Amino acid sequence: MSVEPPVSIQPSTPSLTEFPAWKALSSHFKAIRDKHLREFFADDARRGERFTAEAAGLYLDYSKNRITAETLRLLVQLAEECGLQKRIAAMFEGEPINSTERRAVLHTALRAPRDAQIMADGINVVPEVHAVLDRMTTFANELCSGGWRGHTGKRIWNIVNIGIGGSDLGPVMAYEALRAYSQRDMVFRFVSNVDGTDFREATRDISPEETLFIVCSKTFTTTETLANAHAARQWMLDAFDDARAVSKHFVAVSTNTVEVSDFGIDPANMFGFWDWVGGRYSMDSAIGLSTMIAIGPQNFRSMLAGFHAMDEHFRTTPFDRNLPVIMGLLAIWYNNFFGSETLAVLPYDQYLKRFPAYLQQLAMESNGKQARLDGFPVNYQTSQIVWGEPGTNGQHSFYQLIHQGTRLIPCDFIGFCQTLNPLGNHHDLLMANLFAQTEALAFGKTSEEVKSEGTPDWLCPHRTFPGNRPTNTILAERLTPYTLGTLVALYEHAVFTQGAIWNIDSFDQWGVELGKELAKRIVKEMAPMGDPNLKHDSSTNALIRRYVGCRDGGGITG
Numbered sequence: 001m002s003v004e005p006p007v008s009i010q011p012s013t014p015s016l017t018e019f020p021a022w023k024a025l026s027s028h029f030k031a032i033r034d035k036h037l038r039e040f041f042a043d044d045a046r047r048g049e050r051f052t053a054e055a056a057g058l059y060l061d062y063s064k065n066r067i068t069a070e071t072l073r074l075l076v077q078l079a080e081e082c083g084l085q086k087r088i089a090a091m092f093e094g095e096p097i098n099s100t101e102r103r104a105v106l107h108t109a110l111r112a113p114r115d116a117q118i119m120a121d122g123i124n125v126v127p128e129v130h131a132v133l134d135r136m137t138t139f140a141n142e143l144c145s146g147g148w149r150g151h152t153g154k155r156i157w158n159i160v161n162i163g164i165g166g167s168d169l170g171p172v173m174a175y176e177a178l179r180a181y182s183q184r185d186m187v188f189r190f191v192s193n194v195d196g197t198d199f200r201e202a203t204r205d206i207s208p209e210e211t212l213f214i215v216c217s218k219t220f221t222t223t224e225t226l227a228n229a230h231a232a233r234q235w236m237l238d239a240f241d242d243a244r245a246v247s248k249h250f251v252a253v254s255t256n257t258v259e260v261s262d263f264g265i266d267p268a269n270m271f272g273f274w275d276w277v278g279g280r281y282s283m284d285s286a287i288g289l290s291t292m293i294a295i296g297p298q299n300f301r302s303m304l305a306g307f308h309a310m311d312e313h314f315r316t317t318p319f320d321r322n323l324p325v326i327m328g329l330l331a332i333w334y335n336n337f338f339g340s341e342t343l344a345v346l347p348y349d350q351y352l353k354r355f356p357a358y359l360q361q362l363a364m365e366s367n368g369k370q371a372r373l374d375g376f377p378v379n380y381q382t383s384q385i386v387w388g389e390p391g392t393n394g395q396h397s398f399y400q401l402i403h404q405g406t407r408l409i410p411c412d413f414i415g416f417c418q419t420l421n422p423l424g425n426h427h428d429l430l431m432a433n434l435f436a437q438t439e440a441l442a443f444g445k446t447s448e449e450v451k452s453e454g455t456p457d458w459l460c461p462h463r464t465f466p467g468n469r470p471t472n473t474i475l476a477e478r479l480t481p482y483t484l485g486t487l488v489a490l491y492e493h494a495v496f497t498q499g500a501i502w503n504i505d506s507f508d509q510w511g512v513e514l515g516k517e518l519a520k521r522i523v524k525e526m527a528p529m530g531d532p533n534l535k536h537d538s539s540t541n542a543l544i545r546r547y548v549g550c551r552d553g554g555g556i557t558g
């Protein structure tokens with residue numbers, strides 16, 4: 001794809017740090033940065049009700065943040081000065097806001113109701129979206145009812161999704177998150193890594209006769225995915241010795257019909273999507289075919305309805321009551337004013353164990369940028385590092401650092417009022433821990449309190465909790481397909497909000513290219529016994545030689 005270089009020789013907008021609201025926030029920050037959450041709560045008995053917002057079944061308590069009403073007012077002003085409302089409208093209206101790739105960004109169309117009208121390049125895309133959804137539905141129903149059979153006439157019981165990045169993280173996360181709703185007599189596996197272990201372990205105990213591979217790749221040129229798809233094809237051919245088997249055991253999800261048919265998959269067995277769906281925003285497109293098979297078409301549509309409800313909330317609600325906007329602005333507050341480097345996402349639900357990994361890509365691939373939209377460098381930090389683990393496991397490992405370490409780590413806690421797996425008083429214990437953590441992080445334990453418990457003086461510093469650690473708490477009734485849709489859309493739009501304020505393109509990912517190019521070159525240089533003419537730096541040359549020597553058992557050469 002050809003991309004024209006930026007034309008501007010002068011910045012097209014002043015830097016974010018020149019905006020009046022930014023300057024006002026800088027002074028405001030100095031005034032309140034040392035104020036403790038204990039004081040914020042003491043000042044306002046109703047703070048815990050006041051700093052909350054609710055939408056699409058999600059309740060956000062953001063009262064345990066180091067903010068006042070003035071902070072929020074200034075952050076909202078910043079969003080306005082940055083033209084967030086216009087950016088939102090531009091996204092929903094299909095303008096090419098992915099400017100470096102000159103593409104519209106219309107993942108919101110993937111969950112629009114059938115009668116909606118969303119134009120991209122003069123075409124209403126909603127009928128196409130629903131046509132694909134209908135085909136997916138027919139296919140999922142056929143597969144699950146046993147109508148679709150394998151090459152030897154056996155029913156398909158195993159689904160193996162092959163894809164990487166956006167063509168993997170969403171499907172894995174959604175499958176894990178919605179496992180309670182899944183077809184339990186079927187096996188779902190996900191192969192992404194080009195490490196052969198991934199493929200081998202995913203297929204070692206399943207029968208080719210009962211297995212369907214879904215090859216998910218927007219471009220159908222991704223090295224890892226093609227390597228795994230070819231391995232899968234060979235695995236199938238080893239079992240059947242008949243190339244016709246491919247048509248019954250492979251389907252593709254892609255935008256590239258030519259490559260799909262070159263691979264040997266009949267385009268009739270291909271589910272399409274569009275270049276206006278970014279990989280990390282594609283779990284609700286046909287990339288979610290494995291999700292639909294797992295949870296059934298009705299649940300899948302309910303997930304889409306959840307996404308759509310949050311889309312509508314984001315699009316229409318004033319910023320000071322808008323969940324994704326508030327969360328996006330809080331991230332700016334900590335990232336750019338407090339200098340926080342990371343955001344911990346801590347779901348108190350085992351089913352959401354892959355949610356932090358999913359969000360890592362969503363946030364860090366979207367907003368890990370250093371060039372502004374006009375090509376000039378930013379002079380402020382962009383994306384925070386996102387990480388996390390499900391509660392309560394993290395409490396027994398890394399929470400120590402959040403409570404008593406030297407860094408400020410804002411955290412998002414996510415919990416549900418009803419469990420999908422009632423077991424004794426497990427759920428109360430789980431949720432008591434969630435609430436306890438946010439309380440402990442906010443209020444801590446002073447040295448006086450520690451002393452009054454009879455702790456000897458020398459031990460007091462070690463047992464003191466400074467508190468003043470900010471948290472958001474997101475509560476929902478129950479983890480359902482609908483709720484998952486609202487949660488993912490909440491974070492998608494919070495990430496969008498941040499990108500709009502940082503004035504960057506949240507929808508490209510040029511940063512993954514260099515490593516890919518070099519890997520292609522290096523793999524060619526790994527001829528048996530090595531290439532004596534390596535032209536990398538001395539470290540890379542030596543590593544390649546050592547690897548090749550050791551791999552070939554010919555001893556190690558420097």
Ligand code: G6Q
Nearest residue numbers: 165166167217218219222279280
């Ligand atoms: C996501 C990225 C990236 C992409 C993978 C797989 O936004 O674009 O993670 O999803 O590189 O690409 P293909 O789907 O084209 O194989």
